[in-house]
Amino acid sequence: MAQRPEKLILTPSQTAGPYVHIGLAPEACGIEDAPVATLGREIAGPGAKGERITVTGRVVDGGDLPLRDCLIETWQADASGIYSGHAGADPEVGGFGRIAADFGTGEFSFETIKPGAVSLGADRAVPPHISFWIFARGINHGLHTRMYFPEDDLSGDPLLGRIEHRDRIATMVAEATGPGEYRFEIRLQGPGETVFFDI
Amino acid sequence: MTGRLIPREAGIHPPAFTPTYKTSVLRSPQRALISFDSSPSEETGPTFGHVKLGALDNDLLLNYARPGASAIGERIIVHGRLLDENGRPIPGALIEIWQANAGGRYRHKKDGYLAALDPDFGGCGRTITGEDGSYAFRTVKPGAYPWPNGPNEWRPAHIHFSIFGHSFGQRLISQMYFEGDPLIARCPIAQTIPDKAALDRLIAGLDMSETKPMDAIAYRFDIVLRGHRQTLFENRPEGM
Numbered sequence: 001m002a003q004r005p006e007k008l009i010l011t012p013s014q015t016a017g018p019y020v021h022i023g024l025a026p027e028a029c030g031i032e033d034a035p036v037a038t039l040g041r042e043i044a045g046p047g048a049k050g051e052r053i054t055v056t057g058r059v060v061d062g063g064d065l066p067l068r069d070c071l072i073e074t075w076q077a078d079a080s081g082i083y084s085g086h087a088g089a090d091p092e093v094g095g096f097g098r099i100a101a102d103f104g105t106g107e108f109s110f111e112t113i114k115p116g117a118v119s120l121g122a123d124r125a126v127p128p129h130i131s132f133w134i135f136a137r138g139i140n141h142g143l144h145t146r147m148y149f150p151e152d153d154l155s156g157d158p159l160l161g162r163i164e165h166r167d168r169i170a171t172m173v174a175e176a177t178g179p180g181e182y183r184f185e186i187r188l189q190g191p192g193e194t195v196f197f198d199i
Numbered sequence: 200m201t202g203r204l205i206p207r208e209a210g211i212h213p214p215a216f217t218p219t220y221k222t223s224v225l226r227s228p229q230r231a232l233i234s235f236d237s238s239p240s241e242e243t244g245p246t247f248g249h250v251k252l253g254a255l256d257n258d259l260l261l262n263y264a265r266p267g268a269s270a271i272g273e274r275i276i277v278h279g280r281l282l283d284e285n286g287r288p289i290p291g292a293l294i295e296i297w298q299a300n301a302g303g304r305y306r307h308k309k310d311g312y313l314a315a316l317d318p319d320f321g322g323c324g325r326t327i328t329g330e331d332g333s334y335a336f337r338t339v340k341p342g343a344y345p346w347p348n349g350p351n352e353w354r355p356a357h358i359h360f361s362i363f364g365h366s367f368g369q370r371l372i373s374q375m376y377f378e379g380d381p382l383i384a385r386c387p388i389a390q391t392i393p394d395k396a397a398l399d400r401l402i403a404g405l406d407m408s409e410t411k412p413m414d415a416i417a418y419r420f421d422i423v424l425r426g427h428r429q430t431l432f433e434n435r436p437e438g439m
Contacts, residue, residue, distance in 0.1 A: 008284045008423045012397045013212045014374040015220075015388060017359060019307040023297025023323045024361060030308040035262035035321045036295075039250065062225040069309070075244065075367040083243035096245035103309075118239050131240050133370055138222030140213040140391050142372060146240075159235050168230075188226050198207060198232040199241050199368060 013141040018069050020135065021100055025071060028100040040073065040098030043112040048092035050079025050113035053180045055147070058106050059134055062189030066106025070136035072099045074110065081116030081125070114149065126159060127152045129172075134186060144197045147184045148173045168195050202427045204237040204368045205284065213391035220387040221348055241368030242427070247293040247327060256325050259298075259338035263321030270320035272301025272339030274415040277358065277375070277403065280332040283426035288332030294422075295325040295361040296336060303344030303354075312344055337415060343382055355382035355389065364424040375420045376402045 019029070026034030044050070058066040074097035077083045078090035093113065101108045117125040128149055135142040150173050154160055160169055171194045174182040186194045215227035255262040260269045277296075281289045299305045299322065302314035306322050320339065328334045343353045357374045364370070376383050383389050383402065392398040400423070409417035 006286070008282060008286055009397060009400050010208060010211045010284055010425065011362075011371060011373055011400050011422045012392045012394075013371060014359075014391070014401070015223075016361075016372045017374075018309060019297065019299075019305045020359070020372075022305060022307050022321075023295050023325075023359060026321075026323055029306075031306055031321060031323075034323065035259075036253070036256055036323055036325050039247065039293075040245075062227075062229075065225075067226070073370070075240070077240075083239060085243065085246055094245065120238060126238060126240065129240070131367055133367070135372055136226065138220070138224075138226035140215055140217060140220070140223060140227075142370060143215075143228070144368075159238065162235065163233060189229055193228055193230050195230075196228050196232050198234045199204070199237050 015137060015140050016071065016135040016142075018137040020069075020071055024098060025100040028103070038098065040096050043074065043076070043094060043097040043110065044078075045092035045094075048078070048113050049090050050116070051180060052111065053114050053182060054109065054111050055130070055174065055182045055184055056107060056109045057184040057186065058108065059101065059136070059186045059188065066101070067136050068101055068103050068106040070101045070134060070139075072101070072108055073097065073133045074099070074112075074130050075133075076112065076130040077115040077118050079113055079116050081118045081128075083118075120158065124158055125156070127154050127157050132186070143188070144199065145186065145194055146172050146197070149182070150174060150176050163195065171195050202242070202429060204241060204366065205426050205428055206234070207425060210394050211397045213393065217387070217391040220391055223391070237368050242366050244363060244366040244369065246291065246365070247363070248291055250293070250327075252325065252327065257334075257336045259320065259322065259324045259336065262324060264319035268319045270300070270339045271317050272320075274337070275340050276335060276337055276409055276411065276415050276417040277420055278333070278335035278406075278409060278417065279403075279420040279422060281328045281334060281362065281364075281422050281424070282332055283364070283424050285426040287426070288328075288330070289364050289424060290328055290330045290332055292328045292332075292365065293325060293363045294328065294334050295323070296358050297323045298338065298341040298358040299344055301339045301342050303342030314342070314344070340377065348387060352387065353382055353385075355380045355386050360422065362422055362424065369424045371424060374401060377418065378402055378404045
């Protein structure tokens with residue numbers, strides 16, 4: 001019999017469910033004096049280098065209704081394109097955000113700094129982007145996408161370069177709505193469906 | 200960060216579209232996921248070593264209770280280890296949990312189930328894994344509860360788990376079930392997982408060796424996240 005590498009079975013994903021806020025954003029669901037403080041409220045501290053920006057948006061389902069019970073986590077580099085915890089990173093940029101959609105409108109909003117391009121070495125870089133991970137009732141496995149910026153040239157992005165349906169790239173580009181203001185709508189299903197990754 | 204993430208094995212995680220779990224019908228992408236090799240954006244991730252945990256953050260029996268009181272229900276210890284698929288422990292990682300109380304009622308303004316709230320139970324906790332990847336919580340065993348999916352649908356007793364590894368691409372949210380619960384086989388959410396052996400990984404076993412006599416019964420729940428490939432030859436800068 002051939003040698004067989006021993007691998008453990010991955011723990012499978014399950015939906016976060018409608019009450020995800022209890023564990024991950026307790027103040028959003030009306031728990032006063034929550035036993036644990038909410039994480040990811042400050043993505044970039046007041047002293048962080050770079051352009052301060054606000055991102056708003058919604059996550060919309062296949063029936064064109066916004067998800068009012070979803071949570072979004074974001075992960076990004078600092079203004080120089082360096083991720084927190086790595087040499088030279090801006091200590092004011094934690095880089096991690098956790099944002100609950102509004103229970104009434106489904107709108108989300110967060111403040112941060114615009115990240116820099118992330119070097120891949122060998123003269124290759126990924127244009128500025130914020131990674132998104134979206135989870136909610138009805139989503140069996142968190143959905144991973146990216147938000148890019150409309151003012152940047154994305155033609156050199158080695159990752160986007162491999163997307164065959166070029167018109168889908170626009171689903172990952174935010175809209176500029178004012179100075180330092182961006183809007184990013186995520187469509188889970190149907191026309192204009194956002195690109196989601198398996199990476 | 201230690202190199203490229205191993206691609207997710209097919210058939211372990213539930214597919215997005217699982218119509219017997221009705222909410223998934225309109226919340227599932229129809230286009231295929233786009234696959235790439237991971238990049239620094241996925242191979243890095245937040246660390247929470249700086250987060251100052253409260254002494255009771257992993258003790259749901261006491262962390263919402265009034266002075267001198269504790270939560271009502273079956274007192275349990277849930278413990279285990281956080282490993283990657285290569286069997287390596289993942290130390291210093293954040294695990295967060297949330298759950299209903301012993302009667303199946305959540306402390307959430309959207310939960311209108313008629314079972315009562317427990318004034319001494321909040322239902323959330325967190326911890327950071329030890330050097331060997333180990334973690335432990337004290338809590339009450341949650342009750343089953345009904346939900347509007349089919350006409351008479353009941354979730355098995357479960358605890359929600361949110362797990363960070365060391366990279367954003369390892370991020371996982373799942374649910375832990377309890378050994379022997381007859382509702383697991385009837386649950387459309389548990390049954391979104393296509394593979395029986397994979398679903399079994401979500402069922403915590405009774406662990407008498409960690410049970411505290413005259414105090415709390417124990418369940419063991421080990422968690423396995425994606426691993427990283429060993430980097431042999433790659434054209435990448437140091438530290439990326």
